[in-house]
Amino acid sequence: MNPAQGWPFWLRVTLAALLGALAAFGLAPYGVWVATLIALVLLAPLFLSTETRRRAAWLGWAFATGYFAHALSWIIEPFLVDAERHAWMAPFALNFMAGGLALFWALAFWIARRPDGRPVAQAIFLAVAVSLMECARGYVLTGFPWAGLAQVWVDTPAGQLLSLFGPYGLGALTLLATLPLGAALALRNGFALPTALTIGAACLILGYAVSRPAVIWTDHIVRLIQPNAPQHQKWDPDYAPLFFARQIEFTAAEPRPELIVWPETSVPAWLGSAQPYLNTIADAAQGTPVFLGIQRGDGPQIYNSMIYLNEKGQQQGLYDKHHLAPFGEYVPFGEVMARFGIYGMAATTGHGFSAGPGAALMEAGKLGMALPLICYEAVFTQDVLSAPGRADFLLQITNDAWFGTRSGPYQHLVQAQMRAIEQGLPMMRSANTGVSAMIDPHGRITKALPLGQAGYLDTKLPAPLPPTLYATMGDNPVILMLLALFVPLWLVNRRVET
Structure with missing residues (x-):
């Protein structure tokens, strides 16, 4: 039985937020990638403990908010350069940024959760759904892919997979290697597929890293x-x-x-x-x-x-x-916002810089x-x-x-x-x-x-x-592969729900 099943929901949400903050220790300047892996493995039992899709969404939002709040805590710094004009916006910027980006994860948790589904399959579906939402986070509106999961791997052999799959592919591999394993560990059964995914990812990392051409x-x-x-x-x-x-x-x-x-x-x-x-x-x-x-x-x-x-x-x-930084180099509806004293921090007019x-x-x-x-x-x-x-x-x-x-x-x-x-x-x-x-x-x-x-x-x-596979193919193959996995998993979960 999942040990988190009987815990109060407020406790599970709190633990999810703490695990998110822990996961951010994998990012620079700490680089403790093991913390990210542990947080993701422990996230799976909390996800599987949710009784409804709504609760799953809240749990995913809490985890991602904790993660982004810690990862993006530096974002208050620009507002303190000209504190008289901008300091009042700093807490709003961090809270809205962390909570807003977390909505992508909340949607993935809401889509993936089926209380009567098979736990390992649910965890795999969650990994695919979150991966797709991470792709969306990097492209929707102007995009903001900062703090993507692939960033924890840059100074390790796993980082070389960026030349094959790019950041979204490596992020997806990270989720597939951890979330299903966490589900199996929580329930103490169904280890075959999660173990294969984890070991397969490790073998791919080590095998590919040693095959990279030498730098001249x-x-x-x-x-x-x-x-x-x-x-x-x-x-x-x-x-x-x-x-x-x-x-x-x-x-x-x-x-x-x-x-x-x-x-x-x-x-x-x-x-x-x-x-x-x-x-x-x-x-x-x-x-x-x-x-x-x-x-x-x-x-x-x-x-x-x-x-x-x-x-x-x-x-x-x-x-x-x-590619301009919103609210840094320009403000959407700049002249309107200027009436309220809100300008781009690196510009002195309402519209700010223009894009090349x-x-x-x-x-x-x-x-x-x-x-x-x-x-x-x-x-x-x-x-x-x-x-x-x-x-x-x-x-x-x-x-x-x-x-x-x-x-x-x-x-x-x-x-x-x-x-x-x-x-x-x-x-x-x-x-x-x-x-x-x-x-x-x-x-x-x-x-x-x-x-x-x-x-x-x-x-x-x-x-x-020589040009890498990713330089030649870009993100499209990864996105298409994730969609190819998402559709049958969604159909299976839909049949379970009905």
């Missing part, structure tokens, strides 16, 4: 600049010249690299009036090409952009960020083609998949000063590692306050600057691997 290094030396400008000082007229001078000093340092990368919005002027700054950068670069982040205006529209200065210091490339036309490639001289990603865009695998061609490397510039110094910057870094594994491409990452890093095509950080430290690092650029 090029002779290209890249310099990543990290000025460490705190967000509350970044645009302060008393401090901005100091941060710019710091970046110029790092750019001019010997010996000379073959490419220099400055972080997001690293030039304290709009592009239209920034030529004196660009001339200074070109002089310091001494013939080395530079990628850098800058804001620009085009009539009433403003953009968060990246430009490329070639060997002659001339602007040769331009990319406008297209989409993913693009930028030429990087003899280093090949770069796929530019500005800050938040590295969170979205679809932004990389939608590129018009295959790049030689991924290039992320970001200003993680918004994310504080606890978990946010590290979780953002992990997602950059995921994109590298998925594509089989190296990733250059220049972050204002850190962590700036070179990431190889296996997602390993080969060299990095610590969070909160000003400096630069010179490092070799790894060569790209």
Whole structure:
């Protein structure tokens, strides 16, 4: 008998929320993936103890709310940069974000629960339903896939499966390897299929990890600049010249690299009036090409952009960020919200930044083609998949000063590692306050600057691997496979219910 069956419902809901918070310890900066597995195994008996679909939905919502509240606790940090304007929104943001994202899980629990169904089959159905809801979470509206289950595996052999199945496939495999096993353990029977799923997943992980092609290094030396400008000082007229001078000093340092990368919005002027700054950068670069982040205006529209200065210091490339952060870079119904004093935190007008036309490639001289990603865009695998061609490397510039110094910057870094594994491409990452890093095509950080430290690092650029299966196929095969499992499981459960 399921030991949770006779417990008061309030106790089961409370335990579910605590298990959700425990599961988040698998994410950066903790990386205790065992905690995530234990939480998911123990979640299954609680799910199977629910007497109705409504109670199952509440239990799923409690687990996911605990998980997202812990995982996304960093989200209060941006609201404290300009506390006078935004601090009052911080608790609402965390509560609404955690509770809102948890609705995806609540729906999955509601769909999957059939009180008279077979326990292991119920757990498998739940794993499939939650996996589909996680896909929806990454795509619905603008999507927000932060804290996906696959993120706990990045620094383990299991993370290499991202190159096969992507984040949603690896997340589904995690659920299939844990929830059915938890159901069998709770009831002390029906071990055959859950054990096969768990052992099969482990064998796949170990077998595939050792078969990955070796990383080859090029002779290209890249310099990543990290000025460490705190967000509350970044645009302060008393401090901005100091941060710019710091970046110029790092750019001019010997010996000379073959490419220099400055972080997001690293030039304290709009592009239209920034030529004196660009001339200074070109002089310091001494013939080395530079990628850098800058804001620009085009009539009433403003953009968060990246430009490329070639060997002659001339602007040769331009990319406008297209996947904007809601309430950070823009506010839906901006002019209406502005009447209530609500603006995008990184913008000063109601509408905030405008979105660029989409993913693009930028030429990087003899280093090949770069796929530019500005800050938040590295969170979205679809932004990389939608590129018009295959790049030689991924290039992320970001200003993680918004994310504080606890978990946010590290979780953002992990997602950059995921994109590298998925594509089989190296990733250059220049972050204002850190962590700036070179990431190889296996997602390993080969060299990095610590969070909160000003400096630069010179490092070799790894060569790209052949296109991965995931880079070729994307998310569609995983979604279709999950739907192919969902339909017969739903039909079986429907017959049981009737």
